[in-house]
Amino acid sequence: MDIIDRRLNPKGKSLGNRQRFIQRARAQIRDAIKENLRSRSVSDSTSGEQIVISSEGIHEPRFVQDRHAGRRRRVLPGNKEYQEGDRVPRPEGGEGRGRSASDDGEGEDEFAFALSREEFLDLFFEDLELPDLVKEKIKSEKAPKSERAGFSRTGAPNRLNLERTMRRSLVRRIALGRPADEVMAALERELDALRKGEIEPADGKPVGTRIAEIEEALARNERKRTVIPYIDPVDLRYNRYEQVPKPIAQAVMFCLMDVSASMDETMKDLAKRFFMLLHLFLYRRYEHVEVVFIRHTNRAAEVDEETFFYGRETGGTVVSSAFHEMLRVVEERYPVDDWNIYVAQASDGDNIPSDVPRCVKLLHEQILPICQYMAYVEVGGDGERPPGFRVRGDSDLWAGYGPVDKAHANFAMRAIDHPRHIYPVFRGLFSREGMEA
Amino acid sequence: MTLETRERKQGAPAVAKDGALLFDGADWNFDILKRTYDEIERIGTEELGLALYRNQIEVITAEQMLDAYASVGMPLMYRHWSFGKHFAQQETYYRKGLRGLALEIVINSNPSICYIMEENSMTMQATVMAHAAVGHNHFFRTNQVFQQWTDADAILDYLSFAKTFVARCEERYGLKAVERVLDAAHALSSHGVDRYGRRERPSIEKERKRVQQRIQEERETFNDLWRTVPKPKPRTDGRDEETEVNLEAERQALGLPEENLLYFLEKNSPVLQSWERELLRIARNIASYFEPQRQTKVMNEGCACWCHYHIMNKLRERGQITEGAMLEFAHMHSSVISQPDFDDRRYPGINPYALGFAMMQDIERICTEPTEEDREWFPDIAGNGEPVATLRHAWANFRDESFVLQYLSPKVMRDFHLFKIDDDKECPEIVIDAVHNERGYKRLRRSLAQSYDPAVTEPRIEIVDVNLRGDRTLRLQHSVSNGQILDALEVRRVLRHFASLWGYTVVLREVDAESEKVFAEHEHRP
Numbered sequence: 001m002d003i004i005d006r007r008l009n010p011k012g013k014s015l016g017n018r019q020r021f022i023q024r025a026r027a028q029i030r031d032a033i034k035e036n037l038r039s040r041s042v043s044d045s046t047s048g049e050q051i052v053i054s055s056e057g058i059h060e061p062r063f064v065q066d067r068h069a070g071r072r073r074r075v076l077p078g079n080k081e082y083q084e085g086d087r088v089p090r091p092e093g094g095e096g097r098g099r100s101a102s103d104d105g106e107g108e109d110e111f112a113f114a115l116s117r118e119e120f121l122d123l124f125f126e127d128l129e130l131p132d133l134v135k136e137k138i139k140s141e142k143a144p145k146s147e148r149a150g151f152s153r154t155g156a157p158n159r160l161n162l163e164r165t166m167r168r169s170l171v172r173r174i175a176l177g178r179p180a181d182e183v184m185a186a187l188e189r190e191l192d193a194l195r196k197g198e199i200e201p202a203d204g205k206p207v208g209t210r211i212a213e214i215e216e217a218l219a220r221n222e223r224k225r226t227v228i229p230y231i232d233p234v235d236l237r238y239n240r241y242e243q244v245p246k247p248i249a250q251a252v253m254f255c256l257m258d259v260s261a262s263m264d265e266t267m268k269d270l271a272k273r274f275f276m277l278l279h280l281f282l283y284r285r286y287e288h289v290e291v292v293f294i295r296h297t298n299r300a301a302e303v304d305e306e307t308f309f310y311g312r313e314t315g316g317t318v319v320s321s322a323f324h325e326m327l328r329v330v331e332e333r334y335p336v337d338d339w340n341i342y343v344a345q346a347s348d349g350d351n352i353p354s355d356v357p358r359c360v361k362l363l364h365e366q367i368l369p370i371c372q373y374m375a376y377v378e379v380g381g382d383g384e385r386p387p388g389f390r391v392r393g394d395s396d397l398w399a400g401y402g403p404v405d406k407a408h409a410n411f412a413m414r415a416i417d418h419p420r421h422i423y424p425v426f427r428g429l430f431s432r433e434g435m436e437a
Numbered sequence: 438m439t440l441e442t443r444e445r446k447q448g449a450p451a452v453a454k455d456g457a458l459l460f461d462g463a464d465w466n467f468d469i470l471k472r473t474y475d476e477i478e479r480i481g482t483e484e485l486g487l488a489l490y491r492n493q494i495e496v497i498t499a500e501q502m503l504d505a506y507a508s509v510g511m512p513l514m515y516r517h518w519s520f521g522k523h524f525a526q527q528e529t530y531y532r533k534g535l536r537g538l539a540l541e542i543v544i545n546s547n548p549s550i551c552y553i554m555e556e557n558s559m560t561m562q563a564t565v566m567a568h569a570a571v572g573h574n575h576f577f578r579t580n581q582v583f584q585q586w587t588d589a590d591a592i593l594d595y596l597s598f599a600k601t602f603v604a605r606c607e608e609r610y611g612l613k614a615v616e617r618v619l620d621a622a623h624a625l626s627s628h629g630v631d632r633y634g635r636r637e638r639p640s641i642e643k644e645r646k647r648v649q650q651r652i653q654e655e656r657e658t659f660n661d662l663w664r665t666v667p668k669p670k671p672r673t674d675g676r677d678e679e680t681e682v683n684l685e686a687e688r689q690a691l692g693l694p695e696e697n698l699l700y701f702l703e704k705n706s707p708v709l710q711s712w713e714r715e716l717l718r719i720a721r722n723i724a725s726y727f728e729p730q731r732q733t734k735v736m737n738e739g740c741a742c743w744c745h746y747h748i749m750n751k752l753r754e755r756g757q758i759t760e761g762a763m764l765e766f767a768h769m770h771s772s773v774i775s776q777p778d779f780d781d782r783r784y785p786g787i788n789p790y791a792l793g794f795a796m797m798q799d800i801e802r803i804c805t806e807p808t809e810e811d812r813e814w815f816p817d818i819a820g821n822g823e824p825v826a827t828l829r830h831a832w833a834n835f836r837d838e839s840f841v842l843q844y845l846s847p848k849v850m851r852d853f854h855l856f857k858i859d860d861d862k863e864c865p866e867i868v869i870d871a872v873h874n875e876r877g878y879k880r881l882r883r884s885l886a887q888s889y890d891p892a893v894t895e896p897r898i899e900i901v902d903v904n905l906r907g908d909r910t911l912r913l914q915h916s917v918s919n920g921q922i923l924d925a926l927e928v929r930r931v932l933r934h935f936a937s938l939w940g941y942t943v944v945l946r947e948v949d950a951e952s953e954k955v956f957a958e959h960e961h962r963p
Contacts, residue, residue: 001471001475001478001491001493001494002492002493002494003470003471003496004493004494004495004496005496006495006496006497006552007496007497007501007555009497009501011500011501011504013501013504013508014504014507014508014521014524016521017507017516017518017520017521017524020516020517020521020612020616021518021520021521021522021524021525022521023518023612024518024616025518025522058518058519059930060519060624061624061927061930061931061934062627063627063896063898063915063923063927063928063931064896064923064924064927065896065921065923065924066921066923066924066925067924068862069862069920069921069922070861070862070917070919070920070921070922071859071860071861071862071863071919071920071921072860072919072921073857073858073859073860073870074857074858074860074884074888075787075855075856075857075885076779076787076856076857077776077778077787077853077854077855078776078777078778078779078780078781078784078853078854079779079854079855079856079872079873080778080854082856082869082872083869083872084869084870084871084872084876084877085869086868086869087866087867087868087869088866088867088869089865089866089867090860090866090867111526112529113525113528114525114528114529114532
């Protein structure tokens, strides 16, 4: 008998199975995730998910008997008052048999299980790609990472690659014919035996000749062994490392929102959901994501998340104030060289007409050149339009931003009228085919 | 417990003596495990005379237990999404606390591998070892169904081969292609077992010869009188005799009718690649490996429960475990063998642990303290005074169906308050057909035995014909008894898989076994 402790064995033995399962149920899981999106808040947006999917597609069919047909005789335990020949009404809904039926597939219409955070995000943002993902400039403070880069002939002794070195040594010794230890040993044994007279030379030569031959061979081999060393400097191989500059792995996301009176709760809710998605998306791509909330009326201020979404303020609408505030924050805390900057602006499209040209100028000259990507979403609750597109000239900002959209690849604008449009719009913005899909 | 025993225990003798505690308290370590196992094994082999494979006991965590669940309890298994699905499901149940984990899993291999969970208390470990490492192990080793169907020496190697083979196929032909075949194979796996033992597979040359011989014989024994018997209509399709012979021979060579659907597809499908055939073979072999467990659930668990019950009581009699441990054991044991009544919300069917254990206990009782009734029902074993030998004989030579038929006594039927219903969906009421009384015992017993007979419970589906020269349509037939037709939706789904393996149209016809009335015909074109 053996007792073996397997507790330290690697976990996740069935990871491969799980991946295959998720792959298989991909479509259903994605539907479930979309459904799920409606009930989430920003704060728990990075936790794992309990999801329920339909069992279509992951059902395992078998030849089974129809539980509702035919005549069957069964033996059951726990008789209390029945006597032979009694007739009892069939229980409602096939109770008693119904349960056993559910084991075989009837009740399997829904299948609940938990997705880990990574799996959730992967599926959620499947096929989405960040435009202009990485800053070209390298953050200087961060130490570059060293990566394996083949082998070299020189290096520090601690990087000696023993396997490569010995392999080359062996090749060289064989190629140059360095006499092996065994050969030497064999010759010496023979010499010894000949001298003691234990054996005679095999070819019948006189003992003296054979001894001389062996001595000569030994001397020759010995010379050869000193000339051809066991390990030569040319054999040496070292692991080589290269310093690879590491791209910036941090991003800042600016959420700009109009909170003037014309934005009602529904619109704010739409905006919030959009920001949440973007945050999740960035979170997955970067090691470190910071979010800056800037709200504006005719003045703009940086606020915390709570105030941003739920605080009340009234006033006029001057969009450029938000841009100025954003530029100030960038100047102060987020050096352009070190941070990937993303901007998401949500508004109902109202602005003082005189401010629109100012905004456009700011975008052209200051904002768009420093940020990776800017998305403008216009939220509104006025109708059943196809998601994402508005008739030009609908609102002040929409009209004003039109030319910007055309001029800059890293700018996109969409309109959202209904929560169900958010996901399609978001996917449209980031789908791999291109930002303007 | 006295002070002396406590001191003696601290001396930790390598082999426990009578009266020395094996363990005290819930904690365990490997020394205690070893000591306890040795004692349990000694009782099993020396006192009960059980034959065991060498045991390999592996301690695992709850997570690993879930992993093991997901690969149908085997230490290694090829990869397939359905295992991932089961894992996800089990994990959800477990995390929600809906379901506990099995305390052990034991594998019918040589050496026998027995997983025990680290969370178990020492009493549970002892019970589990007595249950699995002794009870199940002995059953695997001696039961004739296992001996006939499974090869304990080779199973781990075979699984390892299967795993590598499937992985290699995935690499070469892609996940999708492998998945398609395995999905189909799994759907048919319950019909991938040779239920009637192995038989010689006919070859086409042999069959051709036999058909010719038969025709020859007909010629030689030609009797003019037969001409006066009305003949079937003459053939009009212009086939000559030679083609007839060939066709007949080909059909015979296919071994029709064939009930092992997977075997037939593996050997005869016109569209499968050789690696796909090998995948079918793997699914078939694994299904065969598990078949004995399906056929001996009651006996296997009964044997294991009887062993752990007996061994734990022995340990207690000798003062080797504490009263506390015994109480814990009693609690666990009684929950394992509980049998909810049919009208209970928890009723899951007849609990094989409960029925098995009750029958084993009953056999023991019949052998030692028989009543008049027992002498009448079991004249050959009643009062023979050799309960263990009688049990060993039963464990070795029966399967659930024959075991129930042979050994289910009136007392057990009374204890379980068994009754039999006749549930005809055509009529609005259920008829109570038999209850646990003098008139009903035999009928109850026969009916319960049948419910463990795969020939009765599994739908009987055979390949009856293949159109070899035409469109290659394959005909399946389901022999329906008592109007128990198949679930039409499921049939369509399975046929889709079947047709993808066969490559041509597949037709399943449901025919009443006696009246030949056709209930339904399902067809699937690939």
